[in-house]
Amino acid sequence: MKYPNGIKQTATNHNINYGNRGMTLEEDLNITNKYYEDEGIAYIYKKPTPIQIVKVSYPTNKQVRITDAFFKEPSTLDYNGLYKGYYIDFDAKETNNTTSFPLGNINPHQINHIRNISNNGGLCFLIIRFNKLDITYLLLGEDFIDFIDNNTRKSIPVDYFKEKAFSIELKYNPRLDYLKIIDKIIGGRNG
Amino acid sequence: MKYPNGIKQTATNHNINYGNRGMTLEEDLNITNKYYEDEGIAYIYKKPTPIQIVKVSYPTNKQVRITDAFFKEPSTLDYNGLYKGYYIDFDAKETNNTTSFPLGNINPHQINHIRNISNNGGLCFLIIRFNKLDITYLLLGEDFIDFIDNNTRKSIPVDYFKEKAFSIELKYNPRLDYLKIIDKIIGGRNG
Numbered sequence: 240m241k242y243p244n245g246i247k248q249t250a251t252n253h254n255i256n257y258g259n260r261g262m263t264l265e266e267d268l269n270i271t272n273k274y275y276e277d278e279g280i281a282y283i284y285k286k287p288t289p290i291q292i293v294k295v296s297y298p299t300n301k302q303v304r305i306t307d308a309f310f311k312e313p314s315t316l317d318y319n320g321l322y323k324g325y326y327i328d329f330d331a332k333e334t335n336n337t338t339s340f341p342l343g344n345i346n347p348h349q350i351n352h353i354r355n356i357s358n359n360g361g362l363c364f365l366i367i368r369f370n371k372l373d374i375t376y377l378l379l380g381e382d383f384i385d386f387i388d389n390n391t392r393k394s395i396p397v398d399y400f401k402e403k404a405f406s407i408e409l410k411y412n413p414r415l416d417y418l419k420i421i422d423k424i425i426g427g428r429n430g
Numbered sequence: 431m432k433y434p435n436g437i438k439q440t441a442t443n444h445n446i447n448y449g450n451r452g453m454t455l456e457e458d459l460n461i462t463n464k465y466y467e468d469e470g471i472a473y474i475y476k477k478p479t480p481i482q483i484v485k486v487s488y489p490t491n492k493q494v495r496i497t498d499a500f501f502k503e504p505s506t507l508d509y510n511g512l513y514k515g516y517y518i519d520f521d522a523k524e525t526n527n528t529t530s531f532p533l534g535n536i537n538p539h540q541i542n543h544i545r546n547i548s549n550n551g552g553l554c555f556l557i558i559r560f561n562k563l564d565i566t567y568l569l570l571g572e573d574f575i576d577f578i579d580n581n582t583r584k585s586i587p588v589d590y591f592k593e594k595a596f597s598i599e600l601k602y603n604p605r606l607d608y609l610k611i612i613d614k615i616i617g618g619r620n621g
Contacts, residue, residue: 282546284506289478290496305481305499315475324551326517355473360515424460 264333264368264375267415268318274323274413281418283320283327289313314348316363322418326361328352333368339394340367342387351385353380362424366407366417369397375386376404377420431439455524455559455566458606459509465604467511472609474511474518480504481511482570505539507554513609516616519543524559530585531558533578541578553615557608560588567595568611 275281294307316330332344345365346351356363363380378395382403386395405420437444466472485498507521523535536544536556547554554571569586573594577586 276546279549282550284543287478287480287502287504290481290483290499292481303501305501306497308481308496310476310494310497313478315477315538321517321547321550321552324517326512326515326552352475355467356512358470359473359512361517366528 245354254266264331264366264415267409268331268366269387271318271413271415271417272318275418281320281327283318283322285317286319287316312348314345314346315352316349322362322421323425325421327421328356328361328363330367331366331368333370335370335395337369337371337397339392339396340369341394343393345383350384354384357381357384362421364413367400367404372397375407375409375415376400377407377417378404379424433492451595454524455557455606458600459522459557462604462606462608463509463511466609471513472513473519474509474513476508477506477510479559482573503537503539505542512613514616516612517547519547519552519554520557520613522557522559524561525587526561528560528562528588530583530587531560531591532585536574537597541575545575548575549574552614557606558595563588566600566606567597568589568598568608569595570615 267392269285272281272283272285275283288393289311290308291311292305292308294305296304298304316328318327318329318331330345330349332340334340334344353363357380364383364385365378365380366375369373378400383395386399386403405423407415407417407420410416449590454593463472466474472580480502481499482502483496483499485496487495487497489495507519509518509520509522511518511536521536521540523531525531527536544554548571556567556569556571556574558569559566569591574586577594578592596614598608598611601607
């Protein structure tokens, strides 16, 4: 299984280090979400990383310490929140692949979650950065599901992103203004 | 700090046992949410329990094992989802207190989260069961914040619930039909 991005953030010492893989997109999103919150534009936050607890100990009466646990396959996406009253739900992934996005990055529970969110009127999407192409796309959950339901390929080609997804500009502030794209989508739905 | 409800569910052995405290309301909600999902009524799920990782080990190249960690104070609420396109966010608490609900059950980060959700147009609430009174209330985030902002008390008296909250009927199926109350609230807002 893949270990979740950003685990470094929840670690308090140097025992956890997966290198810089996957950190930059997450950092960009954290800065962007902080900007959105500070400016009263939107409230979007990161969900906790799901962990399966195996064993705990009680060093004192009031304390519980987890002594054995492992990372679980996530069954939802990483980010969640509200924008203009709309339910927002997305995941962020980076790939070093230059021709396609490997579907192994999204597990079956998450695919089910994306279907559920889309079916219930939420705004669900993936933010995918092709590191070596220097481009970040926003792909709507509906278009992701549409690809999966109509293809047997194990990866989504870059051409599909060019056709269906929206590229997100990298700016000074907000750094990765993905809500600008959500505005277009909301506008398109309402009018 | 309080340990989260339902931690039993994430444990795979008998090392974790907080007794049956807090399990019944959570079980009722899990059954109810499953019913809502199966019937295509709503999609409401429980978020992972936030855990602070201190140390990990690598028993094999492909495996990461958490060997030291502890429960973090949650900064959001336990349940999240979508109903009729509305963003839903709530927490569930039980108390054996018969006269009031102690505010120590909700931490400052969660209070901030409730403000954020309410300010951004989400439907945020608390489901609180008074075990010994045999009654379960739904209190809207706005009314919870209103109490906190205008009182110095460390608990919310039952009378405030009688006045402001909605009691949720316990039925056969769905067991705890809180969306019936949300329907009234949505109806009130729209008309």
